[in-house]
Amino acid sequence: MTALLQHIIDALSVGSTYALLALGLTLAFSIMNLINFGYGILLVWGAYGLLGLTEAGLPFGVAVILSVVGVTLLTMIIGRVAFRPFIGAPPITLLITSFAVLQIVQYAAIVAWGEKPRIINYPPAFTDVLHIGALRVPLLEIITIGTAAVVVLVYFVILNRTPLGSKVRAAAELPDMTRLVGIRPGTVQMTVFAISGAIAGVVGVLWFAKSGAITPRSDLEPTLKAFIAIVLGGLGNTRGALLGGFALGALEVLMSVTLPESVLGYEPAIVFAIVIAILILRPSGIAGAKVNPA
Amino acid sequence: MTEELLNVEAIEAGYGDTRVLHGVDLHLSEGEAIAVLGANGAGKSTLMMTIAGIVPSRAGRVSYGGEEITATPAEERVGLGIALVPEGRQIFGSLTIEENLKIGAACLKHRIGATAARKQVDEGIERAFTRFPVLGKRPNDSGSALSGGQQQMLAISRALMSSPKLLLMDEPCMGLSPKLGNEVYDILKALRSEGQSMVIVEESSRRALDFVDRACVLKVGRKVLEAEAAELADDENLLSAYFGIDQAVEQQ
Ligand SMILES: Nc1ncnc2c1ncn2[C@@H]1O[C@H](COP(=O)(O)OP(=O)(O)OP(=O)(O)O)[C@@H](O)[C@H]1O
Ligand SMILES: [Mg+2]
Numbered sequence: 001m002t003a004l005l006q007h008i009i010d011a012l013s014v015g016s017t018y019a020l021l022a023l024g025l026t027l028a029f030s031i032m033n034l035i036n037f038g039y040g041i042l043l044v045w046g047a048y049g050l051l052g053l054t055e056a057g058l059p060f061g062v063a064v065i066l067s068v069v070g071v072t073l074l075t076m077i078i079g080r081v082a083f084r085p086f087i088g089a090p091p092i093t094l095l096i097t098s099f100a101v102l103q104i105v106q107y108a109a110i111v112a113w114g115e116k117p118r119i120i121n122y123p124p125a126f127t128d129v130l131h132i133g134a135l136r137v138p139l140l141e142i143i144t145i146g147t148a149a150v151v152v153l154v155y156f157v158i159l160n161r162t163p164l165g166s167k168v169r170a171a172a173e174l175p176d177m178t179r180l181v182g183i184r185p186g187t188v189q190m191t192v193f194a195i196s197g198a199i200a201g202v203v204g205v206l207w208f209a210k211s212g213a214i215t216p217r218s219d220l221e222p223t224l225k226a227f228i229a230i231v232l233g234g235l236g237n238t239r240g241a242l243l244g245g246f247a248l249g250a251l252e253v254l255m256s257v258t259l260p261e262s263v264l265g266y267e268p269a270i271v272f273a274i275v276i277a278i279l280i281l282r283p284s285g286i287a288g289a290k291v292n293p294a
Numbered sequence: 295m296t297e298e299l300l301n302v303e304a305i306e307a308g309y310g311d312t313r314v315l316h317g318v319d320l321h322l323s324e325g326e327a328i329a330v331l332g333a334n335g336a337g338k339s340t341l342m343m344t345i346a347g348i349v350p351s352r353a354g355r356v357s358y359g360g361e362e363i364t365a366t367p368a369e370e371r372v373g374l375g376i377a378l379v380p381e382g383r384q385i386f387g388s389l390t391i392e393e394n395l396k397i398g399a400a401c402l403k404h405r406i407g408a409t410a411a412r413k414q415v416d417e418g419i420e421r422a423f424t425r426f427p428v429l430g431k432r433p434n435d436s437g438s439a440l441s442g443g444q445q446q447m448l449a450i451s452r453a454l455m456s457s458p459k460l461l462l463m464d465e466p467c468m469g470l471s472p473k474l475g476n477e478v479y480d481i482l483k484a485l486r487s488e489g490q491s492m493v494i495v496e497e498s499s500r501r502a503l504d505f506v507d508r509a510c511v512l513k514v515g516r517k518v519l520e521a522e523a524a525e526l527a528d529d530e531n532l533l534s535a536y537f538g539i540d541q542a543v544e545q546q
Pocket of ligand 2: 338339340381464465
């Protein structure tokens with residue numbers, strides 16, 4: 001019983017980060033058809049920002065806020081400079097652009113921070129373990145789940161309860177009609193880059209608390225996980241993305257618990273096999289719905 | 295001499311490699327209403343979308359209120375006073391009725407400032423709900439929950455939220471029962487009596503001729519006829535000659 005509870009908390013915590021990543025990515029897709037392979041590198045830059053700021057002696061909380069703001073701005077700048085000129089082009093053009101962006105931003109990280117793995121000095125709250133009876137819960141898992149809940153809540157409030165949010169929903173549904181009522185596509189696009197960037201910033205803080213060392217190439221894993229979650233959930237659909245993220249988290253925990261040691265190394269292959277199987281059975285993902293950012 | 299409101303000159307437009315409009319002229323004075331008639335695929339919607347700025351014009355010019363707007367993007371034209379009620383209504387299904395109305399006034403903040411805009415939005419919503427009580431009864435229902443007739447009422451109301459000088463109506467009765475179609479026309483007539491300038495697109499409707507000043511006929515992207523509405527209404531032969539088969543079908 002305790003073991004089960006433990007696994008559920010693990011799965012929720014792992015799933016939370018995947019779900020948030022999938023949320024940020026799928027929003028950009030639902031508005032701009034942007035499949036962004038440069039999403040993970042934003043987390044990396046956020047983490048380097050956090051590293052630099054804490055090493056400079058800033059209090060951890062302040063450093064977190066500044067790094068999230070920094071990633072948000074970086075995402076908006078990339079969006080404005082690199083992606084906006086290609087919006088409306090076929091999705092493949094944007095996808096290739098995102099590879100180019102990834103290269104540039106990644107090399108910038110190599111130049112700025114070197115390739116040697118670096119470690120952020122997280123405060124004890126991120127490393128302590130809570131003992132509840134026989135249950136051992138890392139505080140980081142609770143922070144992760146709690147943060148994800150808040151981010152998702154804020155996301156839905158912004159999208160469903162603010163004028164800016166209704167513009168974003170309108171643009172995802174009927175882009176031409178949205179222009180016809182006088183809404184500039186640029187406004188909507190920048191809003192989306194900001195939201196998507198802020199999510200990447202938040203996830204970056206959590207991600208490297210769990211995974212430890214940062215290198216300029218640490219972006220691959222979060223990007224891959226986000227894409228698997230999105231594919232599972234159905235591209236462009238928020239609820240699906242969240243569901244896909246948690247499903248992937250559960251799947252990973254399930255495998256780590258049930259698979260024998262000798263097979264564990266093949267975990268990624270098994271995950272991809274399952275993804276392919278699901279896509280064959282349900283081509284539009286497990287949620288199986290159409291594009292819907294809220 | 296009345297003020298010129300809209301002047302479309304020798305406009306050419308299309309999609310990708312297909313050219314749809316081959317040099318179309320359209321002139322409208324302030325307070326006037328004109329019907330654009332034509333068969334399926336004649337290019338009527340394309341013409342409306344070109345005037346509204348969604349479909350770019352490849353040649354020719356569009357001016358509005360004396361200013362050239364050929365290169366003005368769609369999102370700025372509504373701020374100038376051009377509002378389109380598009381074919382198929384294009385209601386935002388994921389937005390509520392009230393949000394659909396509010397978004398129709400999105401250009402106001404920029405044009406008249408936030409405070410004045412908020413006031414005008416409230417007034418606009420009230421006017422819409424007075425005009426269409428059925429919408430006011432359930433302002434928080436999503437647009438996708440509405441029937442075709444209700445969506446058309448909402449689409450008209452949404453367009454009116456920006457207090458347009460020029461209202462473009464693309465086949466407002468499409469998919470509606472004759473009874474609902476008549477209701478839509480009653481509303482349009484009421485707007486006309488308030489002096490609303492209007493371009494109305496219909497495939498081949500007598501109803502439109504009743505309340506517009508002039509009408510023109512598009513045929514495969516060219517204007518083949520333009521006359522006073524009364525003249526056309528009197529001369530059925532002239533009209534059916536241009537409509538050919540469509541009109542014949544309607545008369546059966
Ligand atoms: N988005 C589009 N992409 C490509 N071709 C289009 C597009 N929209 C319309 N067309 C083509 O342009 C031509 C004119 O279409 P348009 O919709 O303007 O005609 P219409 O007069 O409004 O017809 P209807 O009475 O059916 O509404 C048609 O041949 C149509 O197939
Ligand atoms: Mg049409």
